Amino acid sequence: MCRITAYTGPAIPLENIIVHPKHSLLEQSQHASEAKLAVNGDGFGIAWYDDRPEPGLYRDVLPAWADGNLTSLCRMVRSRLFLAHVRASTVGETSRANCHPFVHGRWSFMHNGQIPHFARIRRRLEQALPDDLYAARRGSTDSEMIFLTLLANGLESDPDRAMAETLRQIGTGADPVKVTCVFTDGETLYGFRHASVGRAPTLYASGVLDNGGRAFASEPLDGGAWDEVPADRVTTLPLECARQVA
Numbered sequence: 677m678c679r680i681t682a683y684t685g686p687a688i689p690l691e692n693i694i695v696h697p698k699h700s701l702l703e704q705s706q707h708a709s710e711a712k713l714a715v716n717g718d719g720f721g722i723a724w725y726d727d728r729p730e731p732g733l734y735r736d737v738l739p740a741w742a743d744g745n746l747t748s749l750c751r752m753v754r755s756r757l758f759l760a761h762v763r764a765s766t767v768g769e770t771s772r773a774n775c776h777p778f779v780h781g782r783w784s785f786m787h788n789g790q791i792p793h794f795a796r797i798r799r800r801l802e803q804a805l806p807d808d809l810y811a812a813r814r815g816s817t818d819s820e821m822i823f824l825t826l827l828a829n830g831l832e833s834d835p836d837r838a839m840a841e842t843l844r845q846i847g848t849g850a851d852p853v854k855v856t857c858v859f860t861d862g863e864t865l866y867g868f869r870h871a872s873v874g875r876a877p878t879l880y881a882s883g884v885l886d887n888g889g890r891a892f893a894s895e896p897l898d899g900g901a902w903d904e905v906p907a908d909r910v911t912t913l914p915l916e917c918a919r920q921v922a
């Protein structure tokens with residue numbers, strides 16, 4: 677399973693979340709403690725926002741700990757809102773196009789989990805996409821397909837309904853469907869967890885950080901106050917509400 681983290685608040689260097697905490701995302705790339713796999717070395721990526729609507733994006737197939745550019749980038753870039761992901765692949769080869777986050781317009785998205793029966797439903801999901809979103813697909817992962825399907829189902833106007841409809845289209849297979857994701861339109865940061873059977877992959881929301889910001893993370897980054905995001909509810913940061921997905 678992958679590891680993810682995201683931040684919203686006053687602009688900070690990316691390293692304050694991705695590199696510096698005791699259990700930072702960079703640390704989790706080699707020493708995850710709440711996942712089946714401790715090592716997440718099949719690529720990484722960052723999407724970040726400034727005063728423009730569309731995010732910057734940096735992704736590569738190297739393990740996060742092996743890319744010397746990553747720590748330099750995280751030291752120099754400041755952002756008010758960013759997503760970061762380290763990948764342990766389940767569907768799709770190791771390629772830059774399959775690394776998270778995925779970006780379309782002002783939206784960015786990252787995922788931890790899997791659709792075990794994806795090969796059987798992939799064609800149906802692709803056929804349901806409008807032409808512009810079908811043409812936007814670059815990789816071969818179930819994660820990117822979830823993102824594009826969410827957009828097709830009205831993510832822009834109603835994230836709760838889009839999530840419910842996307843889960844309905846995915847359906848269930850012999851093995852549990854697991855969807856834990858974080859996404860944003862550049863203004864609001866959303867988190868969501870779902871498992872058709874059993875527990876969904878972890879996602880935590882921080883308390884107010886020392887600079888006034890908030891964060892999501894697969895595993896708490898430090899010893900501060902972190903609460904598990906409730907399953908089957910779209911949760912927003914700043915923590916305005918947690919809404920049930922039908």
